[in-house]
Amino acid sequence: MNLSAAHVSAILAFTLWGLFPLYWKIFSEVTAWELFGHRLLWSFVTLVLLLAYKKRLGTLREIWADPRRRKMLMVSAVLISSNWLLYIYAVSTHQVLEASMGYFLNPLINVFMGWLILKEKIRGSQWPAILLAVIAISWMVAQSDLSHFPWLALVLSGTFALYGLIRKVTSVGSLEGLAFETCFIILPVLGYWTFQGTTPLSVYHTVPGWKLFVLALSGLVTCLPLVLFAYSAKRLRLQTLGFIQYLSPSFKFVCGLLVLHEPLSPERLHAFFLIWTALVWYTVESYFFLRKGQRAVPVTE
Numbered sequence: 001m002n003l004s005a006a007h008v009s010a011i012l013a014f015t016l017w018g019l020f021p022l023y024w025k026i027f028s029e030v031t032a033w034e035l036f037g038h039r040l041l042w043s044f045v046t047l048v049l050l051l052a053y054k055k056r057l058g059t060l061r062e063i064w065a066d067p068r069r070r071k072m073l074m075v076s077a078v079l080i081s082s083n084w085l086l087y088i089y090a091v092s093t094h095q096v097l098e099a100s101m102g103y104f105l106n107p108l109i110n111v112f113m114g115w116l117i118l119k120e121k122i123r124g125s126q127w128p129a130i131l132l133a134v135i136a137i138s139w140m141v142a143q144s145d146l147s148h149f150p151w152l153a154l155v156l157s158g159t160f161a162l163y164g165l166i167r168k169v170t171s172v173g174s175l176e177g178l179a180f181e182t183c184f185i186i187l188p189v190l191g192y193w194t195f196q197g198t199t200p201l202s203v204y205h206t207v208p209g210w211k212l213f214v215l216a217l218s219g220l221v222t223c224l225p226l227v228l229f230a231y232s233a234k235r236l237r238l239q240t241l242g243f244i245q246y247l248s249p250s251f252k253f254v255c256g257l258l259v260l261h262e263p264l265s266p267e268r269l270h271a272f273f274l275i276w277t278a279l280v281w282y283t284v285e286s287y288f289f290l291r292k293g294q295r296a297v298p299v300t301e
């Protein structure tokens with residue numbers, strides 16, 4: 001199989017997303033809240049510079065002037081910023097494995113939400129995958145007390161699924177949309193940050209110089225996979241992207257288990273096995289459905 005530039009872009013995007021835990025783990029002396037604030041701040045700077053380079057800054061005014069898009073992206077800004085904060089919190093508190101579980105669940109939750117909210121049809125052969133995911137979640141809940149309830153995996157997958165749903169139904173470019181979201185959320189975050197008695201500059205008194213430089217790259221680290229994904233999504237079939245997207249939670253799982261040496265209880269391993277089975281079922285079913293559809297299309301001149 002010859003890999004095109006679009007294939008390589010997709011693989012790089014999901015690989016970078018999967019290796020994010022190792023990046024945030026560099027800053028073990030910085031709190032999750034401060035890391036989130038710096039990620040938001042540097043992403044804002046990077047996105048504004050990118051839009052200025054592309055001469056697309058006027059798009060932000062256009063979005064603000066459109067009440068529907070403005071309101072939708074305000075909600076999506078809260079969702080994606082919450083997801084970012086919780087993900088960094090997961091890394092800081094040694095819960096990368098649970099975070100990976102949330103992102104493994106995400107494709108199946110997307111399908112279910114599409115059926116529930118957008119009235120998209122779920123084929124009969126897809127329901128076993130959905131039911132297996134429900135059984136996995138129920139198993140985790142049944143085996144957990146309140147202190148070990150898998151809230152992190154569920155909230156991460158839920159916020160990201162809702163974010164994807166809003167962006168799906170909102171007509172806006174990926175960079176322009178994310179730039180508007182960071183513009184909207186950055187002032188409240190910086191205000192609350194200052195109210196806590198610290199400022200974005202406080203980290204400069206506790207972190208070595210080389211780490212400050214790496215931290216300043218968090219905007220680029222955040223935006224680069226998005227640009228690569230946007231490039232590949234326009235050129236690859238959804239079937240192909242569906243296979244490649246599992247690289248991200250897979251790398252997160254490997255990072256948590258083999259690199260960060262997080263414990264994996266038998267109960268969580270059983271839940272992972274059910275989720276992986278559901279994903280295999282869903283992926284194989286989608287593959288054969290698309291192959292069947294392609295064969296059914298008549299050949300014309």
